[in-house]
Amino acid sequence: MLFMHVTARERERLLLAAAADLARRRLARGARLGATEAVALVCDEACEMAWDGIPLQEVIDRARRVVAPGSLLPGVAGLVPVIEVEALFPWGTTLVHIDAPFAASPSPAPERPGAVRALTGDIELASGAAAGLPAANTGPRTCGSPRTSR
DSSP: OOOOOOOHHHHHHHHHHHHHHHHHHHHHTTOOBOHHHHHHHHHHHHHHHHHTTOOHHHHHHHHTTSSOGGGBOTTHHHHOSEEEEEEEETTEEEEEEEESOSOOOSSOOSSOTTOOOOOSSOOOSSTTOOSOOOOOOOSSSOTTOOOOOO
């Protein structure tokens, strides 16, 4: 059995690469991406561009074009206003801050994912339940009496 010791940063980078690989596989079969996969893909590409020595501003500009707007599930672009990832450039580690990483979707969703929508009209709760239940107080205090301290 082979054991490999990795730092916390290396472990995070490997996890990011695995999530980005999942995003690439989904895109290859025509599936659209959720926020997690889309962010992982942009971060992975930014880290790889940094590793290749591409200047910071060019990394930021190119990172905004990694995921096409039509490749996202509805509402994802609005969920992620900014992406930040530490990337290793030839001169050292730098925080890559990507504003508006996803262009607006061609058909914007009217709501964000997870939105709660109320139905119109009346909603009957517990339909068919008994109108009343018998209740009896079997405790040491009578109903409505103030609590006494002990």
